Structure formats: C-alpha cells, structure tokens
Amino acid sequence: MGVLQVNNIKKRFFRKRSLLKKQEVWALKGVSFDVRKEIFGFIGPNGAGKTTTIKIILNFIRPDSGKVSILGKSNREISVKKHIGFLPERPYIYNSITGKEYLDFCADVYGIPYYERKKVFLTLLELVDLIGVEEQPISSYSKGMVQRLLFAATLINDPELLILDEPMSGLDPVGRNIIASAMKDLKRRGKAVFYSSHIIQDVERLSDRVAIIVDGEIKLLDTITNIVQKFLKGYVLTVRKVGSNNIEVFKTTPGDFWPFLEKLRSEGYEIISIEPERLSLEEILVSYIQKKRRAD
Amino acid sequence: MNVLPVARLTFKELLKEKSFIGLLTGEVFLLFISKLISNVVAGDTVKVAMDFSLTFFFFTVALYSIFSSIGSTFRDISDKVIYLILSKPIRREDYVLGKFLGIVLAVGLFTFLSFFLVTSGILIMSSLAHLYVPHIVIVERIVVVSIFIFFMGVFLSAFGVLLAVFFTSQILAIFSGIFLFLVGLELSPVKEIVTSSKYVSPLNKLIVQVVYYLFPNFSLFDIKDYAVHLAIHIPLTYFFLVFVYFILYVAAVLAVSTFIFDRREL
Ligand SMILES: Nc1ncnc2c1ncn2[C@@H]1O[C@H](COP(=O)(O)OP(=O)(O)O)[C@@H](O)[C@H]1O
Ligand SMILES: [Mg+2]
Numbered sequence: 285m286g287v288l289q290v291n292n293i294k295k296r297f298f299r300k301r302s303l304l305k306k307q308e309v310w311a312l313k314g315v316s317f318d319v320r321k322e323i324f325g326f327i328g329p330n331g332a333g334k335t336t337t338i339k340i341i342l343n344f345i346r347p348d349s350g351k352v353s354i355l356g357k358s359n360r361e362i363s364v365k366k367h368i369g370f371l372p373e374r375p376y377i378y379n380s381i382t383g384k385e386y387l388d389f390c391a392d393v394y395g396i397p398y399y400e401r402k403k404v405f406l407t408l409l410e411l412v413d414l415i416g417v418e419e420q421p422i423s424s425y426s427k428g429m430v431q432r433l434l435f436a437a438t439l440i441n442d443p444e445l446l447i448l449d450e451p452m453s454g455l456d457p458v459g460r461n462i463i464a465s466a467m468k469d470l471k472r473r474g475k476a477v478f479y480s481s482h483i484i485q486d487v488e489r490l491s492d493r494v495a496i497i498v499d500g501e502i503k504l505l506d507t508i509t510n511i512v513q514k515f516l517k518g519y520v521l522t523v524r525k526v527g528s529n530n531i532e533v534f535k536t537t538p539g540d541f542w543p544f545l546e547k548l549r550s551e552g553y554e555i556i557s558i559e560p561e562r563l564s565l566e567e568i569l570v571s572y573i574q575k576k577r578r579a580d
Numbered sequence: 581m582n583v584l585p586v587a588r589l590t591f592k593e594l595l596k597e598k599s600f601i602g603l604l605t606g607e608v609f610l611l612f613i614s615k616l617i618s619n620v621v622a623g624d625t626v627k628v629a630m631d632f633s634l635t636f637f638f639f640t641v642a643l644y645s646i647f648s649s650i651g652s653t654f655r656d657i658s659d660k661v662i663y664l665i666l667s668k669p670i671r672r673e674d675y676v677l678g679k680f681l682g683i684v685l686a687v688g689l690f691t692f693l694s695f696f697l698v699t700s701g702i703l704i705m706s707s708l709a710h711l712y713v714p715h716i717v718i719v720e721r722i723v724v725v726s727i728f729i730f731f732m733g734v735f736l737s738a739f740g741v742l743l744a745v746f747f748t749s750q751i752l753a754i755f756s757g758i759f760l761f762l763v764g765l766e767l768s769p770v771k772e773i774v775t776s777s778k779y780v781s782p783l784n785k786l787i788v789q790v791v792y793y794l795f796p797n798f799s800l801f802d803i804k805d806y807a808v809h810l811a812i813h814i815p816l817t818y819f820f821l822v823f824v825y826f827i828l829y830v831a832a833v834l835a836v837s838t839f840i841f842d843r844r845e846l
Contacts, residue, residue, distance in 0.1 A: 342663075342667050345846065363669065372667075375660070380596035380597060381589075381596065390668070393669065394668075394669075437664075
C-alpha cells in the first residue's frame with residue numbers, strides 16, 4: 285500500500301563558519317513517514333528540511349543514514365523514476381526554448397510516439413490553461429505560466445507518485461486552484477501526491493494526511509480529521525430559552541461540555557447549534573514553531 | 581538509456597544562445613581583420629590572410645567549445661534544470677553523455693558554419709589578389725583543417741563538461757578551461773626549452789616529460805599550415821594517431837566526469 289516509504293533518514297551539512305572552521309548542521313534528524321494513495325501534505329516553516337527530504341527521496345543527495353523506497357523498490361533504482369513526477373521549488377527551464385520544445389523533451393524521455401503527442405500536449409496544456417502559448421519562447425511567459433507548464437509536464441507519464449515542492453508558492457489564486465484540482469483528480473484515480481508547503485492556506489482542505497516538520501524532525505503526523513480533533517479547544521453553543529426569541533452563545537472547554545449541557549437542560553434551554561472550536565492547522569504549526577523557539 | 585533526449589534538448593538550447601550567433605558574427609569580423617593584417621604584413625598577402633583566418637577559426641571554435649560546454653552544463657546545475665532532468669528516468673551517466681553529445685552537435689554545427697564563412701572569405705581574398713587562381717585543393721585542405729578543428733572543439737568540450745561538474749564556481753571553471761587550452765597549445769615549446777636546458781635537474785626534466793605526454797595536447801589539432809602551404813604533406817599515420825589519441829582521451833575525460841557527477845550532491 286505504501287507508495288513512498290521514508291525510513292529514518294538523517295542528513296548533515298557542513299556550514300562554513302570561517303576559512304577552516306566548519307559547523308555541522310543536522311538538517312534531518314531521523315525523518316520517517318509513508319505516503320499511500322492519498323494527498324500527503326508536508327508542512328513546516330522555512331529551513332525545516334522539506335526540500336532536503338525531497339532531494340533525498342529523488343536521490344539528488346544521499347542521506348547519512350536511512351532508506352527511501354518508492355513503489356517497493358529502492359529510490360536508487362532508475363526504473364522507479366518512470367512512475368514519478370516531480371516539480372521542484374521555484375522551477376526553471378531554459379528561457380530560449382518554447383513550451384512545446386520542453387514537452388517534446390519529456391515525450392522523448394518517456395518514448396511517447398510523435399503521432400500521439402499533439403493530443404497528449406493539448407490535454408496537458410488545457411489542464412493548466414496554457415493553450416496557444418506553447419510555440420512561444422518561455423522567456424515570454426510569466427513566472428506563474430512557467431510553473432504551470434512545468435507542473436503539467438510532470439503529468440505526462442501519468443505518474444503513480446507526484447512529488448511537488450512548494451507547488452502553490454508563486455501562483456495566483458487561479459493557478460493554485462488549477463494545481464489543487466489536478467492533485468485531487470490524481471488522488472481520485474488512485475495516485476499518490478506528496479507535496480510540501482510552508483503556506484497552510486490550502487493544506488487543510490486539500491490533504492488527507494499531513495506531517496509537520498520543524499527543525500529536521502517530524503512533530504506530528506496524522507489525518508487532517510484527527511489532528512483537528514486532537515487540537516479541540518472547546519465548543520461554541522448557541523441556545524435559547526424555550527419559547528423565547530433571545531439567542532445566547534456560550535463557550536465551554538471539552539471537559540466542561542457534558543455538565544454544561546446538563547445545566548442548560550435543567551434550566552430549560554433548547555440547543556440551536558453546537559460547533560467545535562478548533563485550532564487551525566496554521567495555529568498548530570505556529571505552536572510547534574514557538575515551542576522550538578523557546579527551546580533554543 | 582536516455583541519452584538522446586538530453587542531447588537534443590542541449591543542442592536546441594545551445595543554438596538559441598546568443599553566443600552561437602554572436603561568435604559566428606565575430607568570425608566574420610575576424611576575417612576582415614585578417615584581410616587588413618595581410619595588407620600591412622610583409623609576405624604573400626593571400627597566405628598571410630589565410631594563416632590569420634585559420635588561426636582565428638581555431639580560436640573561435642575553441643572559445644565557443646569552452647563557453648558552450650561549461651556554460652550549458654553549469655546553468656543546468658545552478659538553475660536547477662538538472663532536477664527536472666534527473667527526476668525522469670535519466671541516469672546521471674546518461675545526462676553526462678547526452679550533455680556532451682548535444683554540445684558536440686552544437687560545436688559541429690558551429691564549426692561547419694565557420695568553415696563556410698572562412699572558406700568563402702579565403703576564396704574571395706584570393707580572387708581579389710592578382711595572379712592568384714583559387715584552386716579546389718585549397719578548399720579540400722581547409723576541409724581537413726576544419727575537421728581537426730572540430731576534433732579540438734570536441735576534445736575541449738569534454739573537458740568543459742568535466743570542469744563544470746567539478747567546480748562549483750562557473751568563473752573558476754571557465755578560467756580553468758581557458759588555462760588548460762592555452763597550456764595545452766604551448767606544451768611542445770615549453771618541453772623543448774626545459775629538456776634542452778642545462779639548468780634543469782634530470783628529475784624535473786622527467787616530470788616535464790611525463791606531464792608533456794599526459795597533459796591534453798591541443799596543438800596536435802592545429803594543422804593550418806597544411807592548408808596554407810601546399811607543399812606540406814601530413815602522413816596518414818599522423819591523422820590516425822591523433823584520432824586514436826583523441827578518442828581515448830575523450831572517453832577517459834567523460835568517464836572521470838561521470839564518476840565525479842555520480843557522487844556530486846545536487
Ligand atoms: N547544501 C546545503 N548546505 C548547507 N546547508 C544546507 C544545504 N541545504 C540545506 N541546508 C540547510 O538545511 C536546512 C533545511 O533546508 P531545506 O530543506 O531547504 O528547508 P525547507 O525546504 O524546509 O525550507 C536549512 O537550515 C538549510 O540552511
Ligand atoms: Mg524548501
């Protein structure tokens with residue numbers, strides 16, 4: 285079931301302090317998680333180790349220890365890359381070539397025959413709303429257009445696992461929406477999507493599960509539903525006295541909830557609504573970051 | 581094996597780079613310079629003009645090879661295009677080989693177009709000179725010279741790829757490339773001076789000998805005299821030996837590049 289398995293990866297960098305002195309920095313301190321056929325959000329502040337993790341998954345850099353497997357095989361095996369799509373952080377492709385020339389390169393790699401290309405390219409370009417600019421040099425594209433083109437190109441091999449590093453940053457709301465719906469569509473078709481983000485906005489409604497990484501460590505890994513439940517602050521109760529038009533609002537903590545309900549009933553209130561009051565994912569992330577700051 | 585897609589992409593990108601058309605334009609400019617020099621320098625004007633044109637040809641291709649190979653490979657790594665490439669089923673050795681092949685194609689086209697420019701220039705210059713009848717033999721010999729210039733360009737490109745994957749600074753890589761080229765051109769005179777000197781110890785002489793044979797020798801590819809002076813004949817074995825040297829050396833440089841690139845953190 286695990287499409288991507290990351291097992292206790294550690295990675296150390298040496299930062300130059302002066303000419304001779306080097307400081308050892310553990311960018312990853314034993315990161316483990318697995319991604320199933322789902323949308324998996326990898327969230328954390330800048331410098332938390334998201335990109336480093338992704339670079340290790342794709343074998344661009346090697347971990348000091350730990351293992352990564354993709355579709356049951358080691359990530360070092362070249363054959364697994366046939367089933368992967370990857371969009372780097374702030375992606376770039378040569379300005380001088382055209383969008384179609386880049387798509388042609390991708391089609392060459394995956395051996396898509398020429399007679400099929402027109403149709404394949406059209407579908408991809410349509411998905412990211414870029415029809416009509418494919419023959420123009422990429423230098424004439426806006427940043428968002430480049431990102432959309434390169435995103436579309438990651439889908440050319442119909443990947444089983446799509447890995448996106450900060451796919452939403454640098455995009456306008458329309459662009460973000462395009463990518464979000466493409467991700468949901470992939471999941472619907474039984475594919476896995478793993479993406480990183482330091483902006484929480486879309487994560488909550490988009491992901492099935494998330495892992496929060498701070499300072500090279502996974503602090504929390506769970507489904508969105510569970511996380512939000514775990515971080516329940518209390519309930520907001522909207523009530524009124526029977527027969528009265530006067531609406532009143534009360535807040536309770538989870539511990540006080542049942543006694544409070546008892547009390548309301550005995551006092552002759554009827555309940556209009558009960559809403560859980562929860563920490564947003566953003567607040568949860570911030571609380572982890574602050575915890576770390578305090579520890580430093 | 582996914583070498584060809586990388587080669588094709590590299591080739592397309594290089595042709596659209598400004599340096600391609602820029603250096604070709606420079607080539608035309610240098611032909612005019614050659615003509616001007618031949619007017620002021622004593623000697624057979626046509627031969628002098630030819631000598632300079634072919635020298636400029638040699639150096640322009642060298643410059644193009646260094647800039648395109650190092651520039652293109654380096655840009656891939658620093659601009660993160662490499663991530664787009666290596667996240668696909670393309671091995672690192674496929675990348676190095678494909679990159680090299682694409683550069684070779686670009687250098688080949690560059691040399692081919694330069695050959696046309698230079699040959700036309702030389703034919704025009706010689707037909708302008710009195711009593712000079714351009715002969716097909718000259719063109720034939722310029723073809724041979726151009727093929728050697730192309731080999732030199734390929735040889736340099738292999739080093740360019742190596743330097744680009746080795747250094748993390750592009751300036752350093754380009755300077756090393758130019759240094760390598762210039763030293764590799766002047767090997768024989770240096771060796772002659774050192775080995776015939778009374779003041780150099782035998783050990784140092786030996787070292788110089790060893791370096792002489794191991795260091796890439798770019799002067800082997802400079803056979804412009806063959807076209808300038810028709811009396812000169814170059815034995816076939818020379819062509820053959822230089823070709824073998826070239827193939828073995830390029831293969832070794834690519835193997836080392838792959839070895840380094842395979843271990844590089846990206
Ligand atoms: N090549 C490198 N050399 C030294 N330090 C690095 C290198 N790459 C990343 N780091 C450090 O590792 C940490 C994690 O970085 P990164 O994975 O890029 O974070 P994120 O993607 O979550 O913003 C940071 O502190 C960063 O400075
Ligand atoms: Mg990052």
